[in-house]
Amino acid sequence: xxxxxxxxxxxxxxxxxxxxxxxxxxxxxxxxxxxxxxxxxxxxxxxxxxxxxxxxxxxxxxxxxxxxxxxxxxxxxxxxxxxxxxxxxxxxxxxxxxxxxxxxxxxxxxxxxxxxxxxxxxxxxxxxxxxxxxxxxxxxxxxxxxxxxxxxxxxxxxxxxxxxxxxxxxxxxxxxxxxxxxxxxxxxxxxxxxxxxxxxxxxxxxxxxxxxxxxxxxxxxxxxxxxxxxxxxxxxxxxxxxxxxxxxxxxxxxxxxxxxxxxxxxxxxxxxxxxxxxxxxxxxxxxxxxxxxxxxxxxxxxxxxxxxxxxxxxxxxxxxxxxxxxxxxxxxxxxxxxxxxxxxxxxxxxxxxxxxxxxxxxxxxxxxxxxxxxxxxxxxxx
Numbered sequence: 079x080x081x082x083x084x085x086x087x088x089x090x091x092x093x094x095x096x097x098x099x100x101x102x103x104x105x106x107x108x109x110x111x112x113x114x115x116x117x118x119x120x121x122x123x124x125x126x127x128x129x130x131x132x133x134x135x136x137x138x139x140x141x142x143x144x145x146x147x148x149x150x151x152x153x154x155x156x157x158x159x160x161x162x163x164x165x166x167x168x169x170x171x172x173x174x175x176x177x178x179x180x181x182x183x184x185x186x187x188x189x190x191x192x193x194x195x196x197x198x199x200x201x202x203x204x205x206x207x208x209x210x211x212x213x214x215x216x217x218x219x220x221x222x223x224x225x226x227x228x229x230x231x232x233x234x235x236x237x238x239x240x241x242x243x244x245x246x247x248x249x250x251x252x253x254x255x256x257x258x259x260x261x262x263x264x265x266x267x268x269x270x271x272x273x274x275x276x277x278x279x280x281x282x283x284x285x286x287x288x289x290x291x292x293x294x295x296x297x298x299x300x301x302x303x304x305x306x307x308x309x310x311x312x313x314x315x316x317x318x319x320x321x322x323x324x325x326x327x328x329x330x331x332x333x334x335x336x337x338x339x340x341x342x343x344x345x346x347x348x349x350x351x352x353x354x355x356x357x358x359x360x361x362x363x364x365x366x367x368x369x370x371x372x373x374x375x376x377x378x379x380x381x382x383x384x385x386x387x388x389x390x391x392x393x394x395x396x397x398x399x400x401x402x403x404x405x406x407x408x409x410x411x412x413x414x415x416x417x418x419x420x421x422x423x424x425x426x427x428x429x430x431x432x433x434x435x436x437x438x439x440x441x442x443x444x445x446x447x448x449x450x451x452x453x454x455x456x457x458x459x460x
Contacts, residue, residue, distance in 0.1 A: 084376065086383045088150045088390065096137075096151060100158045103132040108164045112288055119280035120241040120290030121166055130197025135168055136175045143179065143187055144195025149390050153331050160335035163431055165289035165438065167202075167239040169332070173325045174201035174247045177264065181307040181317055190245060190266065199268075202243035204234040204294055205318065212451045214249065214318060215258065219296065221250040221265055223303065228252075228265060230274075230299040236445070240292025241280055244269050248296075249318065252311040259315030264307040267299070274299040285437030322447065323396050326403035327385055329446045333410035333439075334382045337375045340435055344368065344417040347432075351422075364420060371413045378409050397459045404452035407442040414439050 107128050108121075115121050129135050138152040139145025156169055175194050178187055193199040210216035219232025230250060237243070246267045253261035269275050278293035308317065345368060348358035358364045385402050388394040414435050418425035425432050443449045 084379065086379070086386075088153075088383065088386050093150055093154055096147070097154045097158065099132070100134055100155055101162075103129075103134065104158055104162050104164055107132075108159075108166060109162055112164065115288035117287075119282075119287060121288060123242055125166065126197040126200050126242065128197070129166070129168060130195060135197055136172055136191065136195040138172065139175060139179060139191060139195060143191035150386065152328065153386055156328055156331045157335040160332045161339045163339075163434060163438075165286045167200075167289060169328050170203060170238045171201040173321070173328070174203050174245070176324055177203070177247045177307060177317065177321055178266065180321065181264070181313075182266075186266070186305075186307075194245065199245040200239055200242040201245050201247070202237050202239040203247045204237050205249045206234060206236045208233065208235050212448050214262070214315065217249055217251060217262065219248070219250045220254055221248075221252050221263065221301070223252075224300070226303050227300045228303055228305075230265070230267070230296045230301060232296050234294040236281070237292050237294050239290060240277055240294055241290035243277075243294075246294070247307070249314055252314075256312065260312045262314035262318075263311045264314040264317055265301055266305045266307060267301050268305075272299060283441070285434070285440060319396075323394060323399035324389075325446045326399045326452075327389055327394065329442060330382050330385065330399075330402035330406040333406040333442055334375065334378045336435060336439060337371075337378060337406075337410045337413045340414045340417045340432060341368065341371050341375050343431055344371075344420050347424075348420055358420070367416050367420060371416055374409050374413055378406050382406060397456055400447070400452040400455040403446060404449045404456070407439075407449065410439050410442060 108125065111122065111125070134155045136143070136145045137147045137155060138149045152172055159166060171194065175191055178190055182190070190199065194201055205214055205217070207217050207219065209218065219230065219234065221228040221230045230248070232250070246269060248265050248267050250263055250265055251261050252263040255261065274297040276295040276297070278295065281291045281293070283291060348364050348368070351358045382402060385394055385398060388398070414432065417432050418436050421430060421432050424430050427433055
């Protein structure tokens with residue numbers, strides 16, 4: 079009995095060629111470096127310019143800003159990184175670039191986006207703080223006007239790309255006395271040789287050891303007022319809320335690709351591994367568990383493809399993006415946990431890809447808004 083191979087409706091020949099190029103680049107330039115990146119807790123700086131040269135940074139930007147593709151090109155990059163088990167912060171880089179694309183002035187876009195697309199600048203988004211994660215209204219970092227500059231004080235934590243970040247989209251309180259979201263603004267900070275800016279050591283995480291995640295500190299950091307995103311102060315909270323759908327959708331894309339890869343490598347493992355004189359695949363429990371996992375992964379694929387189509391058409395709403403982030407990351411963790419079990423003791427060994435998937439995937443249910451917050455967003459629509 080054979081099944082017809084499913085094809086994503088957004089895929090075309092040009093994207094297939096792009097996927098081949100991306101896969102070859104990742105396998106040649108990134109995969110051989112993974113052990114070292116995990117040991118040092120960050121990728122090499124040169125990886126960013128290499129990625130820019132390969133065209134995998136900001137691929138869905140307009141051509142005049144260094145891109146030339148659609149969101150489907152971004153999806154291909156996210157999928158290929160996930161399937162290779164490589165954690166490289168180009169997704170956060172793209173998300174940060176979209177803040178500039180949507181809210182930046184023409185001068186800001188032409189100044190920063192092409193430099194991000196070629197890897198000259200490494201982007202990060204600094205929202206979370208030690209006492210403010212999903213509750214972005216609780217941030218304490220301030221930006222006080224001082225002539226034609228802002229004076230920034232505070233700290234951020236759990237910042238992806240923090241070690242290499244040279245351009246940061248920073249959430250600050252420009253009016254600490256304003257109630258609710260009205261006092262929050264977004265300011266772009268270029269960090270090179272910036273007095274008062276300090277990066278803490280890469281944080282020791284449960285998984286994603288090759289991805290730099292750091293604390294950032296701002297001590298009377300002076301940034302030009304012209305780096306404000308948007309025409310006026312106080313728009314930062316609404317800007318963050320509007321762009322979170324893009325971030326949550328990309329998290330869902332990675333979740334599906336990782337789940338599919340977990341099923342693929344586990345299928346191969348149980349075909350080769352024997353117990354009691356026969357391959358593991360010959361046991362009914364193994365087949366049934368894999369059948370469950372493959373079915374859930376396929377349901378996730380069809381759902382995410384629908385979301386991708388809708389996003390490209392400009393029709394994806396925030397509630398559906400929250401559904402995708404919540405359900406697909408929960409599904410990813412269920413599938414990978416079942417696949418670890420099918421690997422037996424080897425599934426708990428870090429030399430096996432499934433073990434790294436297990437530790438790496440757990441954070442998917444936490445960042446980009448914890449899944450409990452996603453449920454609240456969905457519930458508000460009922």
